[in-house]
Amino acid sequence: MTDTSEQRPSGITYAGYLALDDLLSAQHPLSDQHDEMLFVIIHQAKELWLKQILHEVAQAQAQIRAGDLVPAYKGLARVSRIQAVMTMSWDILATMTPADYLRFRGVLGSSSGFQSDQFRRVEYMLGLKDARFLRFHEDRPAAHAALKAALEAPSLYDDALAQLAAAGLPVPVSVLNRDVSQPYEASEGVEAAWLEVYRDTARWWPLYQLAEKLVDLDDALLTWRHKHVVTVERIIGRRRGTGGTEGVAYLTETLQRRCFPELWSLRTRL
Secondary structure (H helix, E strand, C coil), rough: CCCHHCCCCCCHHHHCCHHHHHHCCCCCCCCCCHHHHHHHHHHHHHHHHHHHHHHHHHHHHHHCCCHHHHHHHHHHHHHHHHHHHHHHHHHHHCCCHHHHHHHHHHHHHHHHHHCCCCHHHHHHHHHHCCCCHHHHCCHHHHHHHHHHHHHCCEEEEEEEEHHHHHHHCCCCHHCCCCCCCCCCCHHHHHHHHHHHHCCCCCHHHHHHHHHHHHHHHHHHHHHHHHHHHHHHHHCCCCCCCCCCCCCCCHHHHCCCCCCCCCHHHHHHHH
């Protein structure tokens, strides 16, 4: 009988497996300024982590839709850890001074992190739906199609609320049957249903743990946004962003957003 533990694929190297030649040749600074390489790598790394977040959230949604809440915890916990790493990356970018950035800012043209389709997909999957962002990706058909599909699909929160209802908790029918492509609006009925879970955690333990995993994601997203605001203000002050946004003013407004609003508001009523 062959010992499969001794069998190894031949011809596979570390560099080949990770496609390092492709990965490490994907940095193309447009100026001769030293700090532009950092700027490129920080944002490319962010996009790689966003790809992993999308991968994890998609699996968690499939598990939750199937009623397998406990297995979904692992992926959701992993996402919150990834979010923490992404937040820490702002500290690295903050080693770049305003003078450093201004030496190459002009070569960025109208490009902006505001245009990240993967970040918008993450927002859509978490429930922050806003169809206005679709127009920024019409020049990339595959990205546009993926973003549109995420807009029109139930969010992670929609799936969680469906499980809340399936367990017999009083989620309003109007919420369960809403147009999922539209922004979610907080519901007193949904808050009341979650309150039952939080007031009897032993009875509703799987749903309670799911809710707390969702709060972890929202908390981490807010922390990331806050650090983004601080870093941008530190480097460019109150200037307009390269993509034409209001810069710090726009980013500050995003701090008011909650993916899972009732999981925050119910705490006042416990």
